[in-house]
Amino acid sequence: MIHSGGSVIGFRVAARKTETSARSVSSAGALSASHRSHFFCGKPFEYLHFNCEIGYHVAVRPVCGPVTEGDTPMITGKPLAAIGFAAAMGAAAAWAADTHWSYAGADGPAQWAALSESFAACGGGVQQSPVDIVEPDTVEAELEEIELAWNAEAAWTVLNNGHTIQVQAPDAGYAVIDGERFDLLQFHFHSPSEHAIDGERWPMEVHFVHAAEDGRLAVIGVMMSGGGANGLFERVMDAAPAAKGEAALGAADARALMPGDDDFFRYQGSLTTPPCSEIVLWSVMEGSVAVSDAAIAKFRDIHAMNARPLQPLNRRYVLQD
């Protein structure tokens, strides 16, 4: 939250898929219950930001007026349609170029919220990710199994976007999470892991980023250890460009990076990169995958450290199936 002229500026967040051929994905920004009583006031235009983490253009729209319990907390509007796709892409590119962020120093995580008005949630959010998943905070629950219908035949490419190595395809399949269909957009990696389990961070973590038709996101996180072998991760790191850029990977079954055990933790959180939008249904798998030390070293040669610090759980529960 940013205090301005005695009122509180809130941000409604919208997202749109980047592929021009893809169907339009509209917005989603959930206002948490604790936000709903605040007075929201802002500027009459949209900020646009390309979010590498999710492969989406994210529009941040300050809105004006009292937001009450009666208001619909989910934003289902048309975030970029009014602006036009080309203009939106241009604005997004300019915005992304303007707002450099990193994992250390003057534009590191502690400064993210100050780098741009559209990054306010990085500092003032109350449902931020990643979190430490600690036994006393977890609540046993009956959770629906995650169903994966990912497309192993998709034409995957490997992108070095300057923040991570990301594997993406236009027709990557989908997952059914909490009874709802979410399309797989891409998966990418962090070193060390972003989430911690019982206070411990793992050598790496992979995030499978999915979006519902209305733009809400569901991300599956899997802890990665060294000392093993994983053909897919080795292929990804062999193909990964050392500098910003993209390379072909070809057909690949992303399930190779899922653990055999399908138990998971579930909580409501955010993107772990700016603008830190609180629109993510997280599923962190309890099991892990083992990959080769050489492939981890290759990743770290490119991105030595790309994990956001742990965020407070605040009033949230972590559900455990």
Ligand SMILES: [Zn+2]
């Ligand atoms: Zn991530």
